[in-house]
Amino acid sequence: MDYLPIFCQLQQKACLLVGAGEVAERKARLLLNAGAELTVNATAFSAQFEHWAENGDLTLVRGPFAANLLAEKWLVIAATDRVEVNALVYQTANQMRVFCNVVDDPKRASFIMPSIIDRSPIMVAVSSGGKAPVLARLLREKLEATLPQHLGKLAQIAGSLRQRVKQQFSLGSSRRRFWEALFNHDRLAQSLANHDKHQSEQHIERLFSQPIAQQGEVVLVGAGPGDAGLLTLKGLQQIQQADVVVYDRLVSDEIMNLVRRDAERIFVGKRAGHHCVPQDEINQILVQQAQQGKRVVRLKGGDPFIFGRGGEELETLAPAGIPFSVVPGITAASGCSAYSGIPLTHRDHAQSVRLVTGHAKTEGCLDWDNLAGGKQTLVFYMGLSQAGEIQRQLIDHGMPASMPVALVENGTTPRQKVVTGELSQLALLSQQVVSPSLIIVGSVVALREKMNWFASLNQVNDAPDQTCQAGVRTLLP
Numbered sequence: 001m002d003y004l005p006i007f008c009q010l011q012q013k014a015c016l017l018v019g020a021g022e023v024a025e026r027k028a029r030l031l032l033n034a035g036a037e038l039t040v041n042a043t044a045f046s047a048q049f050e051h052w053a054e055n056g057d058l059t060l061v062r063g064p065f066a067a068n069l070l071a072e073k074w075l076v077i078a079a080t081d082r083v084e085v086n087a088l089v090y091q092t093a094n095q096m097r098v099f100c101n102v103v104d105d106p107k108r109a110s111f112i113m114p115s116i117i118d119r120s121p122i123m124v125a126v127s128s129g130g131k132a133p134v135l136a137r138l139l140r141e142k143l144e145a146t147l148p149q150h151l152g153k154l155a156q157i158a159g160s161l162r163q164r165v166k167q168q169f170s171l172g173s174s175r176r177r178f179w180e181a182l183f184n185h186d187r188l189a190q191s192l193a194n195h196d197k198h199q200s201e202q203h204i205e206r207l208f209s210q211p212i213a214q215q216g217e218v219v220l221v222g223a224g225p226g227d228a229g230l231l232t233l234k235g236l237q238q239i240q241q242a243d244v245v246v247y248d249r250l251v252s253d254e255i256m257n258l259v260r261r262d263a264e265r266i267f268v269g270k271r272a273g274h275h276c277v278p279q280d281e282i283n284q285i286l287v288q289q290a291q292q293g294k295r296v297v298r299l300k301g302g303d304p305f306i307f308g309r310g311g312e313e314l315e316t317l318a319p320a321g322i323p324f325s326v327v328p329g330i331t332a333a334s335g336c337s338a339y340s341g342i343p344l345t346h347r348d349h350a351q352s353v354r355l356v357t358g359h360a361k362t363e364g365c366l367d368w369d370n371l372a373g374g375k376q377t378l379v380f381y382m383g384l385s386q387a388g389e390i391q392r393q394l395i396d397h398g399m400p401a402s403m404p405v406a407l408v409e410n411g412t413t414p415r416q417k418v419v420t421g422e423l424s425q426l427a428l429l430s431q432q433v434v435s436p437s438l439i440i441v442g443s444v445v446a447l448r449e450k451m452n453w454f455a456s457l458n459q460v461n462d463a464p465d466q467t468c469q470a471g472v473r474t475l476l477p
Contacts, residue, residue: 002129003112011035014072018065018089019079020045023103027077027113032057041069042080067092075099075111106130115140119151121159150192154183157192157204168208173216173243173293180241181207216290218317219297220304222329223247225336227412228254235327239263242297244289246282250301250436252413259299279309283316290322301436303331307357307381331355333379336411336438340418341452342445349443350377358383358390358439372397377442384437387430391423394441399423404445409433416454420445 015031017024020042028049031038038058040049045060053060061069065085070076076098078089083105090108093100102108106129114125115136124143128136158179169175182188185207191200219238224230239245239259247256249269259265266285268277277285289296304310304326317324333355337344344353354371359382371378372394383390384407395401401424409417419432423441430439 003127005114005125005127007123007125008034008075010074012037013074014039016041016069016073016076017079018042018069018076018085019081019103020049021079021081022046024077024079025049027079027103028052028058030113030116031077036074039069039073041065065089067096070096070098073098075101077101077103077113078108079103117143117147119147119149119155122147122151122155148189148193150189153192154189157200158182161204164208171293173295176243178207181210215323216293217295217323217325218286218290218313219295219325219327220310220313221297221299221327222303222305222308222331223251223255223299223301224330225302225332225334225412226250226252226410227335227339228252228258230330230335230412231255231258232327232329235329238327239297239299241295243294244296245299246285246289246296247299248301249276251299255299279312283313286313287316287320287322290317291320300329301332302335303329306331306333306355332381332411332436332438333440336408336416337379337440339412339416339454340406340408340440341448341450341454342406342440343447343451344377344379344444346444346447349447350375352376354378356380356383358386366393368393368397372399377440377444380439380441382435383439384430384433384435387439388427390439390441391426394423399441403441404443405429406440406445406448407433407437408440409437411438412454418448418455420448 010031011034013036015036015038017028017031017038017040020040024040024042025046025048028038028040032052039061040058041061041063042049043063045053045062049058049060052058065088070093076089076093078086078100080086086102086105087108090100090102094110099111100109101111101113106112109130112127112130114127115133117124117126117140124147126136126139126143161182165175165178169178182204185203188200188203191203219242221235221238222232223235224232236258239255242260242263244264244266245259246266246268248267256265268282268285286296286298298304298310298313300308300310302308305328310326314324314326333344333353345351352375354376356366356371356378358380380386380390394403401422403423404420405423405426406418406420407429409415417433419429421429426439430437
């Protein structure tokens with residue numbers, strides 16, 4: 001982050017505003033609304049500033065800026081039309097360790113003023129770090145249109161109910177569910193919007209009289225192949241409502257940043273040959289957390305029902321009597337192929353797709369005769385360590401050694417790397433990527449050169465996608 005977003009409590013705190021023009025007037029209104037004890041310094045003042053001073057709202061100091069004006073101030077805003085004055089204010093404030101904002105000059109600002117959506121006590125601030133103030137304003141306008149005016153009333157009600165909720169609901173999970181019910185109560189929202197105090201109070205009393213379910217639950221959520229933009233809306237809702245998130249190493253940091261901040265996070269990452277937490281123990285973690293009345297999200301890379309062992313975990317939850325549900329995700333085959341410019345099906349190349357695990361529970365269980373057949377695309381999950389065996393078996397069972405293949409490392413992310421070549425080179429190619437990687441086998445791989453849209457985007461961002469053809473690594477044009 002370029003700036004740490006904070007909200008300052010300025011009630012009865014001394015602040016300084018240097019300048020008295022139109023821009024300074026807008027800043028003064030904000031500071032006065034925040035309850036600051038405001039001193040304004042300028043060589044001349046508008047009628048509005050004179051009026052504020054007559055009413056005792058602020059103090060005017062006429063004359064040039066002087067360092068002593070910053071004594072015992074919490075923050076200062078420089079809003080003059082003279083660059084040298086603004087620079088002097090900033091330099092002096094830095095020396096005295098006073099937070100300073102220079103209007104329209106982010107390089108001379110130890111704090112910045114965001115665009116504000118005011119639903120007091122709910123406040124939403126939008127900032128571009130001074131890089132795109134018009135964009136920040138447009139976002140504020142969209143939020144203004146989206147956030148209902150009664151939000152402030154709802155927050156005031158919540159504040160008045162906190163002690164009562166704490167006394168009535170001893171468990172933190174029960175309190176959280178009460179608040180979720182309150183904030184998502186459509187009829188209460190309508191009553192507040194209609195200024196109907198009596199009806200609002202009736203809706204609130206009914207919430208207190210309704211029992212809060214103590215039974216925990218588990219939701220399997222597919223996080224997708226890596227790009228946070230591929231997380232489904234329902235998946236996002238679930239991870240933001242979770243008390244506990246149990247996640248593996250294939251879940252990207254970008255997606256974990258979307259998890260509710262006060263949720264407990266349990267890492268159970270696994271990689272080939274190195275299980276941080278055995279599957280049986282993961283199953284028991286889900287059971288134990290849910291039995292404590294918690295809402296548990298099992299967050300998995302890709303889709304939980306496609307080589308994600310989601311079925312095994314549900315088989316443990318069912319006999320324990322724990323409610324569960326599943327939110328599917330975009331599986332790695334779909335995401336990685338799309339971001340690599342490789343269609344999984346094509347009328348001229350493949351009429352079917354086979355998703356194959358390269359990490360089977362028992363060896364020798366794959367039907368290589370059928371896998372080596374034509375007019376299909378094969379996608380091997382967790383097959384990197386078995387690349388040599390996959391190459392040998394497919395060729396031995398009749399697949400042409402010249403069949404195009406691709407290996408996709410960290411698919412859909414800015415770190416994506418794709419190496420391509422022929423089936424006869426698969427073992428060699430596998431040494432050029434690391435896990436997690438996906439293996440795609442089929443003539444559709446030859447279409448990549450025409451459809452490689454994501455690599456073009458990466459090249460613009462100086463992170464070019466990579467390919468290897470005939471064993472030689474090159475950059476795609």
